[in-house]
Amino acid sequence: MLEGMAVSVIDCGTHSSDSCDFPDFAEAVATKMIAGEIDRGILVCGSGVGVSVAANKFPGIRASLCHDTYSARQGVEHDDMNVLCIGARVIGPEVAFEIVRAFLNARYSPAPRHAARLAKIVDIERRVLAGEFSKR
Template identity: 65%
Template structure:
């Protein structure tokens, strides 16, 4: 566990399809980040993934969380929903390279994972890479990020 990971506040949410993996994630990371905010769901009853994308986004945009993690069956639904919310840069990542590179180059603040796509061991590696990464505001990254932020204004 890096110092970077242990100093982050992480908001975690997911629907019923992501619930089993979300439970493993919350148990594993509760003591590894400075604060873990469980945005639900809290059981495997049918639920709607956009609701949890909103909950996680509100924690980030409200300054209560530094990063977010969303888990649904494929990761696609929560990614689509989260990216509709201003201030959120979410991506589905099922490999460690994308998880850290998305933060380093694109200032990604929400990681999306498919609970029915990958197992817990790989999910933990991906989450570790995401949490350890830092945005590197090199000129090309900052220029591209400004263009992304401008899209929210249109």
């Protein structure tokens, strides 16, 4: 489906049906984004929750679990979401394809209120990385 949309695909796995650990794949996608190799990512696990939690540990990653097209589109347009997380045991393939299309076709629209909110999120991340919230 992605190649049919003329989207360049970098597959970070998994490449087998064996049990695996979702944080490994969240890290693989996040590190490619941080390195500037990709602009957006799509992560899939059973519920979508685990990959979302893991991906959001990385600076600059704004991952969100979406099981509908509105959230996928709005997450990009208002919050500059850059990683879509999907639960494979929650939705079927056709719905997943629709959500992926909504995510990929959406563009961040920095209306003043959206830009101000995103700036607050980026500031929180900066302060966390600077150790402002470290235990003393």
